[in-house]
Amino acid sequence: MSPIIIKTIQFFLSLSILIVLHELGHFIPAKYFKTRVEKFYLFFDVKFSLFKKKIGETEYGIGWLPLGGYVKISGMIDESMDKEAMAEEPKEWEFRSKPAWQRLIIMLGGVTVNFILAVIIFIGLAYAYGEQYISNEGLKDGVWVTDTNLGDALGVQTGDEFVAVDGKKVENLQTIPYELVYGEKFTISRDGNTIEKEVPVDFIETLSDNREQAQFIKPRVPFVISQIPAESQNAKVGFESGDKLTSIAGTVVEYQDQVFPILEINKGVNVDVLVERNGAEVPLKAKISEEGKLGLMIGQTIAEYEEEGYLKINTTDYTFVESIPAGWNKGVKTLTDYIKGMKKIFNPDTGAYKEVGGFAAIGGMFPDTWNWPQFWATTAFISIILAFMNILPIPALDGGHVMFLLYEIITGRKPSDKFLEYAQVTGFFILIALLLFANGNDVYKLIFK
Template sequence: MEFAIKLSQFLLSLSILIVLHELGHFIPSKLFKTRVEKFYLFFDVKFSLLKKKIGETEYGIGWLPLGGYVKIAGMIDESMDTDQMQGEPQPWEFRSKPAWQRLIIMLGGVTVNFILAFIIYIGMTFFYGEQYIANENVKDGIWVNNPTVEKLGFKTGDKIASIDGNKVAKFEDVNKELFLAKEVVLNRAGEEIKIKLPENFIDQLMKSQRGMLVNLRMPYVVGIVPNESPNKEVLNPKDIIISCNGQKITYADEAIAIFQNFKGKTVPAIIKRDGQEVAVTLNVNKDGKLYLQQAILPYDNLEKLGLYKINKQEFGFFESIPVGLTRGVDELASYGKQLKAIFTPSTGAYKGVGGFGAIFSIFPSTWSWFAFWNITALLSIMLGVMNLLPIPALDGGHVMFLLYEMISGKKPSDKFLERAQMVGFILLITLVLFANGNDIYKAIVGN
C-alpha cells in the first residue's frame, strides 16, 4: 500500500509537470499559427495507450513515463523527422516563423515551470502559513549523529551561530545551508568555534550514507516495538523515556549514550505514559540499542513538552504573494548552487546525481498534500533549470541557436541543426543513463 501511495504521488506530480511544460510550448505555437502535430504525456515508442486526433493535433498518452513532448511542424526535434524538412517551408511551420516567435515558443515550457513553482509556493503560504523553529531558540544545541559531520568537529549541543558569514533564521534551513557551505561558526558553551568544510564535503557525506547533517535534539519517544522484542511487554508506542540509570533524560541522544554502557544488559528507567511516570527495566542489545523503532514527535507536541517554541504565522491572500515569491527565489538560488556543485568535479557532488528512482524516493509513503505540492514545486524549478541548459535536444539548446541567429542575422543550416540535435540527444541519453545508473548502484550497494 505504501508503494502504491508513493507511486501515485510520483506519477501525478510528473504528469502535472509534463503536461504544463508542454502546454508552455503548445499555447504560443497556436497563438503564432504554428501547426502542432502531436501532444503527448509520456513517450509513445512504437505504440500509445490512448490517442485521439482533434483538428490537426493528435493528443495521447504514451506507455513510457520518462517525459512527454509536443511535435511542432517544421522543427528539428528529438523525433529526428528530417523528411518534413526536405520540402519548401510552409507558412504554418516553425521554421517559417520570425526568430522572436520561435524564441517565445521554445521558452514557453520553462517559463511555465517557473510560474508554476511560484504559484505553488504562494498557494502553500496562503493555505498552510508558516510554522518553524527559530534557530536562535534551539537553546540546547543540535544533535550530531552523522559520522562525517562529527569528524569535522561538530558536537551534539553545539549551536549554529553562522554559515558562510550569514545567520540562519530558521532551523529548518540549517541542513540546506550546511550542504553547500564553506565555513561554519559554532557556539560551544559560550566559546566560538570555526570549522572549515572541505571542498569534497558532499562526496564525504554521500559515503557516510546518512541523510541529515544535523538534527533537532528530540525526546526519546517509543515508536514501533516488534513482537519479537524483549521490550514488547515493557514499552508501548508513545512512551517517553525521562530517566535512565538514575539520570534525568531530556533528549534521545542522552539515553542513547547511556545505553552504550549497558550493551547486552538491562538498565532501570522511568518512562512517561499517559501523563504518569512508570518505572521499568529496559533490555539493551549487544549494539547498545533498544529493540524498537523511535518515533518523531510533530512540532505541536514538542512545544507542549516545553522543548521548543514554534513560530506560527498565517497570511492573507495578498500577503502570501511576496512571501511565496521570496521562497521561490530562494529555492531557485539554492538549486543553482547545487547545480554548480554538480558540475564542479572536485566536490564529488556528481556522484549523488539521481534519476527517476531518486525522485520517486523523496515522496512520502503516506499521502500528504503539503509534501506533494512542496516536492512538485521543487521539481518544477529543477525541470525549468535543466531544460535551460545549452544542450542541443533541450529547450536551452534551441534557445542558444536562436539567440545566435538573432544576434548575427545568420540562421544555422538545417544540416547543422540535425547534427547538433543528434549530438545533444546522445549527451542527454548519457546523462539519463548516468543518473538512473546511480540509482541502481545505490539500490544494490545500499544507501
C-alpha cells in the same frame, strides 16, 4: 495499498501534470504566432500510441514510453528529424519562417511555465497550510548531532548553535543539513565563541555514505519514558510512563544525548537511576542490556517539548496577498539552491555525481502515504528541476534551441539547417548518456546500497 504503488501513482500523476503544462508552454505561443502544431503528446509514441485524436490541424495523443512528452511544430528541426519537410521552401505557418524573437518566446515557453507553476504551487501551499518549523534560535542548549561520523566530518558537536550558512542566518532547524549540502561556509557558536568553518568539499559524499542519518541535526530533548514494554528487562523495576531520567550511574543527565554514551560503557550492568515524577525525584535500580539499552520506549510530542522550554515552534499563517511573495521567494530559493547543487555535481571532488538519480530517485521523493501537501511540494520541486534541466544549452533541449536563437539574434546570421541537424543528433546522444548514467546510479544504489 503498497507504499511502492502509492509512490508510483504519485510519480506518474505529477509527471503527467508537468509534461502537459510544459508542452502547453510551447503550444500556446506557437498558436498565438500562427505557427502550426502537428502533434501534442503526453509521453512518446514510438511506433504507436495508446490514444490519439486529431482536432483541427493538431493530433493529440498519449504515447506508451513515459520518458517525457513533446509538441511537434511545423518547420522546426526537432527529434522527429523530418528532413523532407525541411528541404521544402518555408511556409508562412512554419516555425522557421517566424521572426527570431517569436521563435525565442515559443522555445522559452516550456521552462517559463514550469517555473511559474512551481511558484503558484508554493503560493497555494503557503496560503492553505502556512509555515511551521522548529526555530533554530529557540533551542535551549544547541543542537544534538546524532551521527558522530557526519559531525566529525563537519567539525560540529552536540551543544553547538548554528548561526549562519554562507552568511545567511539559520532560522529553520530542520533545513540545516539541506543548507549545508548547498553551502560553502557556516558559522557556529560554541561555549560563547563564534567559529567560522568551511563545508568539506566531499561532505555530500560523506552524507551519501550515511544516508540513513541524513537528518543528523536535531533538537536536544530529555529522556522521557513513554511506554514500558512487557518484555523489557526493566518492566518490573518501578518505571512509569512520563518518568524523566535525571541521573544514571551517578551522572546527572538532562538530555538523551547524555544518556546513550553512559549506557554504551555500562553494557550488562545494574545501575542506580533517578527519575523525575510529579515534581519529585524517585530512585530506582535498572538493568542495562548487553546491547547498551534500557528496553524502554522514550519520547514526547513536539508540543510537550515546547511547553517544557526545550525548543520553540515558529508558525506563520499567510493571507492570500502575503502568500504571493512567500511563494515567489520559495521558488527563487529552490531554483538557486538547485543551481548550487548542480555546480557541485560537476566537481568530481565533491562526490555529488554519485547522488545523480533517474526515475527511481524522483519517484522516491514522494511520500509512502497519500499526502496532498507533500505531493504538491514535491511536484513543485520537480517542476523547478525540469525548468533548469530544459534550459541547459544542450542541443535537443529547449536550451539548445534558445542558444542558437540568441546567436541568430546577436549576429544576424541563422545557423544552417545541416548544422542544426547535426547538433540535434549530438544533443540526443548526450541526453541518452545522461539518462543511462542517472538511471544506472539508481540501479547501482538498489543493488549495492
